[in-house]
Each structure stands twice: as C-alpha cells, then as structure tokens.
Amino acid sequence: MKKIATTARQRAAQPKLPGVSPLDRGRGRSSLTPKRPSEDTSGLADVFPYYAGFAYDWARTLLASQGLPRTAVVLDPWNGSGTTTLAAQHEGLRSVGIDRNPVANIVARLRLNSFTDDPIMVLPDAISREIEPLEEDPLAAWFCPTSLVRIREWGCHLSTLPIDECNLAYVALFRTIRALTRSFEGSNPTWVKRAKEPSELISIERAKFDAMVLVEQEFLATRVLESAEAPSASAQIATALSGALPVANNSIDSVLTSPPYLTRIDYAVAYTRELALLGVDISRDRSLRAALMGTTLIRSGTASDLSLGSIADSLLADISGHSSKASSGYYRKQAIQYLADLTQGLSEITRVTKPGGFLHLVVQDSYYKDVHVRLANICVEESELRGWSLVNSEPYAVRRTLTSLNKAARNYKKSEVAETVVTLRKN
Ligand SMILES: C[S@@+](CC[C@H](N)C(=O)[O-])C[C@H]1O[C@@H](n2cnc3c(N)ncnc32)[C@H](O)[C@@H]1O
Structure with missing residues (x-):
C-alpha cells in the first residue's frame, strides 16, 4: 500500500x-x-x-x-x-x-x-x-x-x-x-x-x-x-492494567493519578465509537469492558473474601443492607469488584514506588442511593494499610456529577460531594 x-x-x-x-x-x-x-x-x-x-x-x-x-x-x-x-x-x-x-x-x-x-x-x-x-x-x-x-x-x-x-x-x-x-x-x-x-x-x-x-x-x-515546548524528558505510554503494572519494583519517585470513581462510569462504553474505529466491538466482545475498573459488568471469580479496612468494610455493609432492589445482590458485587480493583492498584503502586516517594490521588466521593461513598477516606485508609502516611488532604466542592445527571439518583437526599486531592508518602 x-x-x-x-x-x-x-x-x-x-x-x-x-x-x-x-x-x-x-x-x-x-x-x-x-x-x-x-x-x-x-x-x-x-x-x-x-x-x-x-x-x-x-x-x-x-x-x-x-x-x-x-x-x-x-x-x-x-x-x-x-x-x-x-x-x-x-x-x-x-x-x-x-x-x-x-x-x-x-x-x-x-x-x-x-x-x-x-x-x-x-x-x-x-x-x-x-x-x-x-x-x-x-x-x-x-x-x-x-x-x-x-x-x-x-x-x-x-x-x-x-x-x-x-x-x-x-x-x-x-x-x-x-x-x-x-x-x-x-x-x-x-x-x-x-x-x-x-x-x-x-x-x-x-x-x-x-x-x-x-x-x-x-x-x-x-x-x-x-503548544510546543522543548522536549526535556522521555515519557512512555503502555496499554496495561493498574493491577499488574509493567513497572519495576522501587523505581518510581512520584505517582500522580485519578482512579475511576464508584459512580458506575463505564469507560469502554463512553468510548464505544472510538473503540469501534479501532476494531473493538464492545457489544460482542465484553473483555475490555469487564477489565476496566468501575465497570457495570460483573466478572466471574471476583474475590468475595477481600481483606479491607474498616471504612471500605462499612461501605459494603451499608450497600448490602440497603432496602432498595438488588442492593444485597448486584450492587454489593459491583462494589466488591470495584474495591478489589482499587486495592490491587494501590498494592501495585506501593510495589513500584521508592521508599519516601509520593502518591497524589485525585478522588471524588459519591453516593449509592443515600449511602455516602467516602472514596477519599477509603483511599487514605487502604494506602496506610499498605505502608503510606498521609501528608495532606484537600477537598474541592464538585457541582456537576454523574449522580446529578441521573434522574432516579436524585430521589435520594444528599449533601454536596467533594473531590479531594490526597497526598501520601511511602514509609
Ligand atoms: C479518571 S480517568 C483518568 C483521567 C486522567 N487523569 C486524565 O487527565 O485524562 C481513569 C482512567 O482509568 C482507566 N482505567 C480503568 N480501569 C483501568 C485498569 N484496570 N487499568 C488501567 N487503567 C484503567 C480508564 O480507562 C480511564 O482512562
């Protein structure tokens, strides 16, 4: 050609x-x-x-x-x-x-x-x-x-x-x-x-x-x-999972990131048209959708015996015990799957970061019905359990969220959700 x-x-x-x-x-x-x-x-x-x-x-x-x-x-x-x-x-x-x-x-x-x-x-x-x-x-x-x-x-x-x-x-x-x-x-x-x-x-x-x-x-x-600026450092981009980072142990000085939130955003669905152009048909092949954190699909084999901190545990208890339909079934499983992906990602971040290195997480709280999902607190607790110390936590109010776009979700009374920048240091 x-x-x-x-x-x-x-x-x-x-x-x-x-x-x-x-x-x-x-x-x-x-x-x-x-x-x-x-x-x-x-x-x-x-x-x-x-x-x-x-x-x-x-x-x-x-x-x-x-x-x-x-x-x-x-x-x-x-x-x-x-x-x-x-x-x-x-x-x-x-x-x-x-x-x-x-x-x-x-x-x-x-x-x-x-x-x-x-x-x-x-x-x-x-x-x-x-x-x-x-x-x-x-x-x-x-x-x-x-x-x-x-x-x-x-x-x-x-x-x-x-x-x-x-x-x-x-x-x-x-x-x-x-x-x-x-x-x-x-x-x-x-x-x-x-x-x-x-x-x-x-x-x-x-x-x-x-x-x-x-x-x-x-x-x-x-x-x-x-936007041109002189190149001054190399950058590598790789298609891989946060739960299995292709990165050497103790090689990273600083992590700056924003994980998917527990808001039922399906990143593969959001880019259906672009993925179709790349030849990925998410309506027939569900593997990419299923692999992404926060997906609304439930994978087979997600661990139900996760070892989580008290904040994540009490979130799971609140979701399972909620009176609304499918709370103790589908929604509980989806939250477990999300927390499994989040904590696996945090374990990998811990593995690849040097002692004394920084972790900056931009995270947004959300709601499951009227249950407050305190994602920033969950991230801090799960990181501390993996050997990090909190340096700073700074909240910003968020006005427009996906919850506010969803009519059914508006039926529950909620206070304003916050986006927080959490900074931790590896011990
Ligand atoms: C909140 S966005 C990050 C946005 C980014 N900070 C920016 O400025 O564009 C979260 C990203 O995580 C990716 N993602 C979701 N699950 C993943 C996984 N298991 N492994 C690696 N990336 C994943 C999604 O494709 C999405 O691009």
Missing part, C-alpha cells in the same frame, strides 16, 4: 479545503484546581474530550512544587488522556503512563508529541481504495455501508503506520466520527445511542469525509504547534 504522510509545515504551503467546519475550538482559561474547566485548552486538553481528566496547569504546578530530582520518574497508573505524562514531560521529569483503554493512550501519545515542530499528518491520497466492508462492522451502528468503506480504508491505512506517525490522524478520525454522530449523544456523557432503523444511519460521501478528517488534522497540527 502506498503511504503518503506530510507534515504541518509542508501542508501550510498548500491551499486549504473549503466548506467544512472543524469541531468547537474552546479557548478557555485553566484554574489551579484539579477540576478541568469545560473550555480548558492548556496542555492540549481541548484536542479530545476525555472524561474525568484533571487540569494540566494544576498537575504541572503540583509536580513543579515537589522539588523532585532531575532523575525522578513519575507514574500515572490510570493515565487517561495523559495529563500527568504531559505535565511531567514539560517539567523535565521522566514518566510512565498506563491505561487499559487504547483510545486514551492514542490521545496521551498525541499530547506528548506536542513538542514537535513538525506534526505528521496523513493525506487522503495515501489511503487505498481496495478495502472490502467488514461483515459485522461495529461502526455499522451509526454509518451506512458505503460510508463505512471509506472509514475502514482510513483505519486500515493508519494501522500500518509506526505508532508516532498515526496518533494525530487517529485523533482526527475520532473527532470526525464524534462530530458526525453527535445526534446520537444524550445527556449522559458516557452513553451513545445506536441507530434503530436504516434511515437513521449516517451517509457521507467519500470526498466530504476525507475533507473533514483533513480539517481536523489541520486543527490538531495547529494546536500541537501552538
């Missing part, structure tokens, strides 16, 4: 394509709290809307304030769109970012490449026209068969490129597919509807689709150039 890649600088000399508007280009300000403002653009936060990301300026300020040696290594075992790895890189600190969601890792790699002065774009002329439609294409939930052919031609071509040459084009495809399927989104940001009948399927001409992807690539290349 013929490959034609171009760089943003070469492309600038060519005429622009008319008539296609790129997605919203927010130009907001960042504040120094972990909560990422919705219009945030610092640290390329606007290149792709990753759910529950924290603010880049805040992460960078925190890492800068630690007085870490130049040889230090920073870890984020739930790295998402890569705010920690980017902030570390810009602070001249080596870093490792782990996430099980391949969509997150593509976005994280694009943001890390923001130091380049020549971002690589992929031109439509490079894309072969020889691909046959897939028989059971997961994107067929939104696109008609003829439109699917061109999307798959792009996907197939990108899968042949070296990893650092395809991130920008992949994120441009993510953005294009999001823009085209916007009418399938509801008020819950993590759920997307599927077409119920063929007339609802999106039909887009090949040339128009190509033009949209190109406009998105130009937007991303411009943003990358605007």
Whole structure:
C-alpha cells in the first residue's frame, strides 16, 4: 500500500479545503484546581474530550512544587488522556503512563508529541481504495455501508503506520466520527445511542469525509504547534492494567493519578465509537469492558473474601443492607469488584514506588442511593494499610456529577460531594 504522510509545515504551503467546519475550538482559561474547566485548552486538553481528566496547569504546578530530582520518574497508573505524562514531560521529569483503554493512550501519545515542530499528518491520497466492508462492522451502528468503506480504508491505512506517525490522524478520525454522530449523544456523557432503523444511519460521501478528517488534522497540527515546548524528558505510554503494572519494583519517585470513581462510569462504553474505529466491538466482545475498573459488568471469580479496612468494610455493609432492589445482590458485587480493583492498584503502586516517594490521588466521593461513598477516606485508609502516611488532604466542592445527571439518583437526599486531592508518602 502506498503511504503518503506530510507534515504541518509542508501542508501550510498548500491551499486549504473549503466548506467544512472543524469541531468547537474552546479557548478557555485553566484554574489551579484539579477540576478541568469545560473550555480548558492548556496542555492540549481541548484536542479530545476525555472524561474525568484533571487540569494540566494544576498537575504541572503540583509536580513543579515537589522539588523532585532531575532523575525522578513519575507514574500515572490510570493515565487517561495523559495529563500527568504531559505535565511531567514539560517539567523535565521522566514518566510512565498506563491505561487499559487504547483510545486514551492514542490521545496521551498525541499530547506528548506536542513538542514537535513538525506534526505528521496523513493525506487522503495515501489511503487505498481496495478495502472490502467488514461483515459485522461495529461502526455499522451509526454509518451506512458505503460510508463505512471509506472509514475502514482510513483505519486500515493508519494501522500500518509506526505508532508516532498515526496518533494525530487517529485523533482526527475520532473527532470526525464524534462530530458526525453527535445526534446520537444524550445527556449522559458516557452513553451513545445506536441507530434503530436504516434511515437513521449516517451517509457521507467519500470526498466530504476525507475533507473533514483533513480539517481536523489541520486543527490538531495547529494546536500541537501552538503548544510546543522543548522536549526535556522521555515519557512512555503502555496499554496495561493498574493491577499488574509493567513497572519495576522501587523505581518510581512520584505517582500522580485519578482512579475511576464508584459512580458506575463505564469507560469502554463512553468510548464505544472510538473503540469501534479501532476494531473493538464492545457489544460482542465484553473483555475490555469487564477489565476496566468501575465497570457495570460483573466478572466471574471476583474475590468475595477481600481483606479491607474498616471504612471500605462499612461501605459494603451499608450497600448490602440497603432496602432498595438488588442492593444485597448486584450492587454489593459491583462494589466488591470495584474495591478489589482499587486495592490491587494501590498494592501495585506501593510495589513500584521508592521508599519516601509520593502518591497524589485525585478522588471524588459519591453516593449509592443515600449511602455516602467516602472514596477519599477509603483511599487514605487502604494506602496506610499498605505502608503510606498521609501528608495532606484537600477537598474541592464538585457541582456537576454523574449522580446529578441521573434522574432516579436524585430521589435520594444528599449533601454536596467533594473531590479531594490526597497526598501520601511511602514509609
Ligand atoms: C479518571 S480517568 C483518568 C483521567 C486522567 N487523569 C486524565 O487527565 O485524562 C481513569 C482512567 O482509568 C482507566 N482505567 C480503568 N480501569 C483501568 C485498569 N484496570 N487499568 C488501567 N487503567 C484503567 C480508564 O480507562 C480511564 O482512562
């Protein structure tokens, strides 16, 4: 297959394509709290809307304030769109970012490449026209068969490129597919509807689709150039589980992370369309959904004899004893599974961190019905049980949460939930 890649600088000399508007280009300000403002653009936060990301300026300020040696290594075992790895890189600190969601890792790699002065774009002329439609294409939930052919031609071509040459084009495809399927989104940001009948399927001409992807690539290349900072430290991104980190013992100086919360956010469901583009059909293959922490699926074989601290134990007792339907069944099992993943992640963080190293956790409390899920306190207690000492715990009020978007959950009286930054030090 013929490959034609171009760089943003070469492309600038060519005429622009008319008539296609790129997605919203927010130009907001960042504040120094972990909560990422919705219009945030610092640290390329606007290149792709990753759910529950924290603010880049805040992460960078925190890492800068630690007085870490130049040889230090920073870890984020739930790295998402890569705010920690980017902030570390810009602070001249080596870093490792782990996430099980391949969509997150593509976005994280694009943001890390923001130091380049020549971002690589992929031109439509490079894309072969020889691909046959897939028989059971997961994107067929939104696109008609003829439109699917061109999307798959792009996907197939990108899968042949070296990893650092395809991130920008992949994120441009993510953005294009999001823009085209916007009418399938509801008020819950993590759920997307599927077409119920063929007339609802999106039909887009090949040339128009190509033009949209190109406009998105130009937007991303411009943003990358605007955000360029000299590279000063390496960052590695890996697709792996927080419960089995591919990281050596006692090798990490500082961990900055935000685990999934106990709010029934299913990260695989939230990125169904992007995963479909990558060939992962979460409606047929449940393995990715099941692997992610906080999933609403119950895996077989989750331990029911977990050894937990008193706060986590009393949460489980409150959930099991709640009078509402399925509390002692499904919801208890889901909470146990969540706590098993959280504590396994904390054990792994403990294994890989040097004595004297730091752990910064951004966590949000939530509610199960009227039961307060004190996640910050649970994280502190479980970390202390693994040999950490609390240094600081700073709460921030959170106004809009997924609970407040869920009508059934509003029936229970609750006080304001807090997001907390917990800092611990390994003994
Ligand atoms: C709250 S988000 C992190 C957001 C990140 N701080 C940012 O700025 O984009 C939590 C992340 O954990 C990932 N995750 C969930 N379960 C995981 C697991 N078992 N192993 C590794 N990553 C996991 C999700 O895919 C998601 O990206």
